[in-house]
Amino acid sequence: xxxxxxxxxxxxxxxxxxxxxxxxxxxxxxxxxxxxxxxxxxxxxxxxxxxxxxxxxxxxxxxxxxxxxxxxxxxxxxxxxxxxxxxxxxxxxxxxxxxxxxxxxxxxxxxxxxxxxxxxxxxxxxxxxxxxxxxxxxxxxxxxxxxxxxxxxxxxxxxxxxxxxxxxxxxxxxxxxxxxxxxxxxxxxxxxxxxxxxxxxxxxxxxxxxxxxxxxxxxxxxxxxxxxxxxxxxxxxxxxxxxxxxxxxxxxxxxxxxxxxxxxxxxxxxxxxxxxxxxxxxxxxxxxxxxxxxxxxxxxxxxxxxxxxxxxxxxxxxxxxxxxxxxxxxxxxxxxxxxx
Amino acid sequence: xxxxxxxxxxxxxxxxxxxxxxxxxxxxxxxxxxxxxxxxxxxxxxxxxxxxxxxxxxxxxxxxxxxxxxxxxxxxxxxxxxxxxxxxxxxxxxxxxxxxxxxxxxxxxxxxxxxxxxxxxxxxxxxxxxxxxxxxxxxxxxxxxxxxxxxxxxxxxxxxxxxxxxxxxxxxxxxxxxxxxxxxxxxxxxxxxxxxxxxxxxxxxxxxxxxxxxxxxxxxxxxxxxxxxxxxxxxxxxxxxxxxxxxxxxxxxxxxxxxxxxxxxxxxxx
Numbered sequence: 001x002x003x004x005x006x007x008x009x010x011x012x013x014x015x016x017x018x019x020x021x022x023x024x025x026x027x028x029x030x031x032x033x034x035x036x037x038x039x040x041x042x043x044x045x046x047x048x049x050x051x052x053x054x055x056x057x058x059x060x061x062x063x064x065x066x067x068x069x070x071x072x073x074x075x076x077x078x079x080x081x082x083x084x085x086x087x088x089x090x091x092x093x094x095x096x097x098x099x100x101x102x103x104x105x106x107x108x109x110x111x112x113x114x115x116x117x118x119x120x121x122x123x124x125x126x127x128x129x130x131x132x133x134x135x136x137x138x139x140x141x142x143x144x145x146x147x148x149x150x151x152x153x154x155x156x157x158x159x160x161x162x163x164x165x166x167x168x169x170x171x172x173x174x175x176x177x178x179x180x181x182x183x184x185x186x187x188x189x190x191x192x193x194x195x196x197x198x199x200x201x202x203x204x205x206x207x208x209x210x211x212x213x214x215x216x217x218x219x220x221x222x223x224x225x226x227x228x229x230x231x232x233x234x235x236x237x238x239x240x241x242x243x244x245x246x247x248x249x250x251x252x253x254x255x256x257x258x259x260x261x262x263x264x265x266x267x268x269x270x271x272x273x274x275x276x277x278x279x280x281x282x283x284x285x286x287x288x289x290x291x292x293x294x295x296x297x298x299x300x301x302x303x304x305x306x307x308x309x310x311x312x313x314x315x316x317x318x319x320x321x322x323x324x325x326x327x328x329x330x331x332x333x334x335x336x337x338x339x340x
Numbered sequence: 341x342x343x344x345x346x347x348x349x350x351x352x353x354x355x356x357x358x359x360x361x362x363x364x365x366x367x368x369x370x371x372x373x374x375x376x377x378x379x380x381x382x383x384x385x386x387x388x389x390x391x392x393x394x395x396x397x398x399x400x401x402x403x404x405x406x407x408x409x410x411x412x413x414x415x416x417x418x419x420x421x422x423x424x425x426x427x428x429x430x431x432x433x434x435x436x437x438x439x440x441x442x443x444x445x446x447x448x449x450x451x452x453x454x455x456x457x458x459x460x461x462x463x464x465x466x467x468x469x470x471x472x473x474x475x476x477x478x479x480x481x482x483x484x485x486x487x488x489x490x491x492x493x494x495x496x497x498x499x500x501x502x503x504x505x506x507x508x509x510x511x512x513x514x515x516x517x518x519x520x521x522x523x524x525x526x527x528x529x530x531x532x533x534x535x536x537x538x539x540x541x542x543x544x545x546x547x548x549x550x551x552x553x554x555x556x557x558x559x560x561x562x563x564x565x566x567x568x569x570x571x572x573x574x575x576x577x578x579x580x581x582x583x584x585x586x587x588x589x590x591x592x593x594x595x596x597x598x599x600x601x602x603x604x605x606x607x608x609x610x
Contacts (some may be wrong), residue, residue, distance in 0.1 A: 028493055
């Protein structure tokens with residue numbers, strides 16, 4: 001999600017630098033207020049930790065693909081929102097200067113898209129309220145997954161907004177967002193799971209290290225990470241299978257808008273709709289020619305499996321791209337070795 | 341060499357490049373920082389279809405590459421990791437920008453031109469940032485940030501991140517190597533070990549941070565970290581370098597220098 005310099009205009013870059021600078025100034029004030037001289041060295045080492053830990057490939061079960069740790073949620077869960085935000089700025093600066101991951105001009109955008117959402121929103125709006133009644137493994141898993149998904153969605157949407165505002169691409173706003181958001185939904189889910197696993201380990205070993213920890217939290221939680229995962233999987237199937245029965249037959253927001261403009265909720269004419277009806281596996285979320293509840297349940301579960309299949313497909317595609325990319329890096333390394 | 345090994349190698353390579361006693365390396369870090377930011381701002385400000393104007397900006401990285409005696413091959417390889425995303429965004433122009441433009445008697449889609457401009461901009465921006473870091477050490481860059489009154493806490497934290505980066509990368513390298521030896525033929529870290537592997541590293545990092553803090557206290561740390569001992573004054577040649585390139589950037593942005601040069605050479609030949 002790191003934006004390159006070529007994707008922003010000076011005006012957008014300047015505006016985002018200003019926004020990030022305000023957040024940084026406020027964070028510095030907060031860190032100073034805490035009067036903890038130890039925090040700066042800890043932030044430095046933790047920045048290096050996040051950078052190094054993001055190099056570890058965690059295998060995603062059933063896909064053969066791999067994911068990485070989510071830096072924003074991890075830092076804010078350990079250091080708190082303000083110190084976490086400042087630490088992530090350092091990490092982004094190192095990534096930009098050393099590995100050309102993001103640009104110097106677009107750094108303001110990247111700080112906002114990743115550090116601000118990841119630390120401020122992740123810690124203050126998700127982690128802190130969820131841990132109010134005490135830290136448990138279940139809450140850590142839920143906060144990590146929700147935090148990573150939400151902050152990555154916000155970040156991806158900001159990338160679309162910033163690129164569109166810069167008039168860099170002729171890609172329509174809706175099409176660009178439709179590509180960016182689902183991809184980052186998957187990434188967020190995987191990063192959330194990995195972050196949850198690490199934070200649960202920290203909670204078990206040294207609970208006092210976590211942000212918002214209390215003395216009474218220093219006992220083992222109710223759920224293990226595996227149990228939480230099974231619970232989440234079952235919840236997805238129940239949501240897809242049973243709750244789809246309660247799906248509204250009224251038009252949703254988008255259909256309502258289209259109906260207002262075109263006079264019908266399904267523009268495109270009868271011929272187009274007829275073709276769609278014929279080729280759709282489960283038209284209108286039920287078996288063809290059936291209005292039964294069973295059909296709806298099956299279609300819900302089929303939807304969950306289809307999305308899971310799509311996720312796996314996209315993961316494999318990313319794995320292929322990553323393989324190709326690292327093959328190039330390997331080739332470069334071999335060339336360098338040969339030349340030296 | 342694994343992914344982390346390559347990252348460590350890259351950090352060491354850049355440190356060695358920045359530590360060389362080249363003429364460009366000796367220019368004041370503040371001047372180089374200002375020039376890089378100015379260059380980036382001017383380069384990305386060119387209109388979407390001004391290919392000649394944008395290409396003209398290549399003069400700065402080209403000159404610096406030659407003056408700093410940097411390998412064109414190594415520099416080019418660095419671009420391979422960045423440009424795919426820029427090109428992906430540029431592809432949108434190819435399909436959605438259906439206007440037509442005339443170039444040298446040929447009519448082509450404007451989307452092709454705007455995609456090429458985006459590609460050139462992306463290349464030049466990556467080059468400019470690389471040239472800054474390949475000719476300026478991180479300590480000197482932080483010294484420049486200090487002159488600009490960047491918050492001390494952020495500079496100190498950034499420098500410590502930089503200092504401990506290779507150390508932790510090497511630790512990750514050892515851990516993943518040890519894991520791979522115990523799990524032959526397995527790619528990545530299995531789900532069962534997700535938490536314990538990275539969690540152990542986190543706990544060790546926190547303990548290391550405690551040790552670092554105590555060592556810093558023993559050496560007189562009171563919230564102010566002396567990252568550079570020599571304070572380099574701004575000399576005349578630094579100011580001249582800044583003014584020369586600053587003027588050139590303005591010239592290339594305001595006038596079609598490449599067209600004028602081409603017309604001039606054409607006039608001389610005829």
